[in-house]
Amino acid sequence: MTRQSTTAAALTVLALATLIGFVLWAPLNATTAVATVANEPVGQPVVVATPTKKTIVDWDEYSGRFAAIEDVEIRARVSGYLTEIAFTAGEIVEAGDLLFRIDPRPFAAELAAANATLASAEAAYRYAKAEMERGQQLVSQHALSSEEGERRLREAxxxxxxxxxxxxxxxxxxxxLEFTEVRAPVTGRVSDNFVSLGNLVTGGASGGTLLTTVVSLDPIYFEFTASEADYLKYRRLEQLGTRESGRDTHHPVRVKLMDESTFSHSGYLSFVDNRLDHSTGTMRGRATLANPDGLFAPGMFGRLQLLGSGEYEALIIPDTAVQTDQAQKFVWVATGDDVAERRAIELGPLVHGERIVRDGLHEDDRVIISGTQFVHDGAAIIPQYAEPVAQFTSR
Known part of the structure; x- marks a missing residue:
């Protein structure tokens, strides 16, 4: 056998061995791959959490505005020319501070004339009284007629x-004369002067010239209106004994301003009106808040939370888990078979970023709180537990 023939035979044997090895390996590799795929979990990974049960109270929210407890129009009480403005526009004034001065000279002269008239009247009275007393003595001695005695009595x-x-x-x-000095009746912030120096102002019990205004700041009111439905709810709670009447109890309130995200200002309910407005179907309410730094100004807009229930147990979930489909609210729940299920729920208020659920969930439900954009009803899922919902107190 030649060298070339030997080489060709060796190559042929090698090719046959390679072919046989591939034929034996391919089925084994396919079986391993199928087993690997079969062992991998099937479904969309999601994060789930169970609702937290907590004893809470409800807080009802209302829009309203701050109002001064004392809002005073400063008007002239006597007529005359304005000779002095004794304040800086917009400053804080104390009760009794001088604000304006009206020319006092005509009134000083009037007082002097009145005192002179009084002195004359005092002298006339003393003389008439003495004459009357002498006349009575003479009448008793029959030295003077009774008619003359009566005349002297009338003159006295x-x-x-x-x-x-x-x-x-x-x-x-x-x-x-005292009214020529116009003084602040209350402590508060004064507006600007509505009348300039030298102008003639008109006084009087009504219709006097408006000179400026003063509003008190501390404490301050927050005024709001509640619907008839809310009023009925509160009355029902009073009848059940779970919430006391707002007329008898200073229920706590919390307020936030338009640039704030939390209700960080505390006060109390101080007034509930005695009737509903027939044109709006609402009832006026008023809260009182301390305002030592003057942050709140009359007319400022805000939101108020009012204690709206007695204590009760409720389930809470992250608000981000709540989905909306037109008018219906729902969440995705992981079933025992790790399948996504849509669950309609009834919501309560939002408290500290967590949503109260009135109806539709149970304590042991696994609510999908992350990954909901990839699930649909009946979809296979891979639940992964999140940290429990943070504990909080809504009071």
Whole structure:
């Protein structure tokens, strides 16, 4: 056999061995691959959590505005020319601080004239009284007629009345002079002057010239309205004994401003009206809050939370787990067979980022809180437990 023939035979044997090895290996490898795929879990990974049971109370929310407890219009009480403005517009003033001065000279002169009239009336009264007393003595001695005695009595009585009228005119003149100094009746923030120096202002019990306004700031009111349905709910709770009347109890309230995300300001319910507004079907309510730093200003908008129930046990879930389909709220729940199931629920309020569930869930339900965008009803899932819902207190 030649060298070339030997080489060709060796190559042929090698090729046959390779072919036989491939034929034997291929089925074995396919079986291993199928086994590997069969052992891998099938489904979409999702994160689940069970609802947390907690004893809580409800807080009902209302929109409203702050209002000053004392909102005073400062008006002129006597007529005259404005001679002094004694405050800086927008500053805090104390009760009794001088705000305006009206020219006092005409009123000082009027007071002097009234005092002079009073002095004359006092002298006339003293003379008439002395004459009356002498007349009574003479009448008793039959030295003076009874008619003359009665005349002197009438003159004394008239003099006494004139003296009283003169005293009243002095008192009025003193008041008018006092009213030329316009003072702050309450402590609060003053507006600007509505009338400038030198202008003639008109006084009087009604219709006096408006000079400025002063509003108190601390404490301050928060005014809101509640619906008839809310009013009935509160009355039913009172009848059941689970919530006391807002007229008899200062229920706590919490307030947040338009640029705040949490209800961080505390106060109490201080007033509930005695009737519903027939045109709106609502009832007025009012809360009182401390305002030592003057953060709240009358007219400012805010949101208020009012204690809306007694204590009860409720289930809470992360609000991010709640889905919306038109008007229906629902969550995805992992069944015992690790299949996604859509579950309609009835929601309560949102508290500290967690949602209260009124109906539709049980304590042992596994709620899908992450990965819901990849699931549908009946889809196979791979549940992975998240950390329990954080404990919180809604009170």
């Amino acid at each position: 009585q008239q003099a006494e009345a004139d003296r009283a009228a003169a005293r009243a005119r002095v008192a009025q003149a003193e008041l008018d």
